[in-house]
Amino acid sequence: MDVKEILSKCDHTLLAVDSTWEQIKAICDDGIKYNTASVCIPPKFVKKAKEYVGDKLAVCTVIGFPNGYNTTAVKVFETIDAVSNGADEIDMVINVGALKAGLYDEMLDEIKQIKEACLGHVLKVIIETCLLTEEEKIKACSIVTEAGADYIKTSTGFSTGGATKEDVALLRKYVGADVKVKAAGGIKDLKDGEEFIRLGADRLGTSRIVKAVKAGEGK
Numbered sequence: 001m002d003v004k005e006i007l008s009k010c011d012h013t014l015l016a017v018d019s020t021w022e023q024i025k026a027i028c029d030d031g032i033k034y035n036t037a038s039v040c041i042p043p044k045f046v047k048k049a050k051e052y053v054g055d056k057l058a059v060c061t062v063i064g065f066p067n068g069y070n071t072t073a074v075k076v077f078e079t080i081d082a083v084s085n086g087a088d089e090i091d092m093v094i095n096v097g098a099l100k101a102g103l104y105d106e107m108l109d110e111i112k113q114i115k116e117a118c119l120g121h122v123l124k125v126i127i128e129t130c131l132l133t134e135e136e137k138i139k140a141c142s143i144v145t146e147a148g149a150d151y152i153k154t155s156t157g158f159s160t161g162g163a164t165k166e167d168v169a170l171l172r173k174y175v176g177a178d179v180k181v182k183a184a185g186g187i188k189d190l191k192d193g194e195e196f197i198r199l200g201a202d203r204l205g206t207s208r209i210v211k212a213v214k215a216g217e218g219k
Helices: 003-007 021-034 043-053 072-084 096-100 104-117 134-147 165-174 190-198 208-217
Strands: 010-013 038-041 058-063 089-093 122-126 151-153 180-184 203-206
Touching: 003 190, 003 208, 010 021, 010 180, 010 208, 021 038, 021 043, 021 208, 038 043, 038 089, 043 058, 043 072, 058 072, 058 122, 072 089, 072 104, 089 104, 096 104, 096 134, 104 122, 104 134, 134 151, 134 165, 151 203, 165 180, 165 190, 190 203, 190 208, 203 208
Parallel strands: 010 038, 010 203, 038 058, 058 089, 089 122, 122 151, 151 180, 180 203
Antiparallel strands: none
């Protein structure tokens, strides 16, 4: 697979709690240079980043991150704020406890409300696969599909594990035909990214792909 194709599927990501504007600016520069799908950054930096990149690059941010147990009202407000600040894409975290407790209607309603607050912008739903049973992952696929989200996403990268190839294949099998899959957390290199794409990932949440390409250029 062509390196440019892999890069075009990357959400070049920096969500560390100690991120600075200079670091965010640097990944925006990389995102533009390498034509990544987006940069995925903390909400605090969305407005400044969008002003900086303009139409050269999509800006993605996170909602209810990383634990997902905020109230729906808070998540909706976060989404409205992010979109008003220029976010092109929203990655929200589900309430994992609601899924485990069988509160499926509550989970469905939350995703629908956030999708509405996106005002037509892309919504990716993080289900935190490392905390779920296979049955729960399959149920999440059904709910995310019914809610009309654009993507189902494996992981925050801040829990006990990230994306696995088995999970990506599972999500691709059970999610609706109109819903795409994003793998995030633990993607090591270009070869790893290519394998995730082959198994059904439409997006990769990672900073390592760009770093690998830059390291290759320096040889």
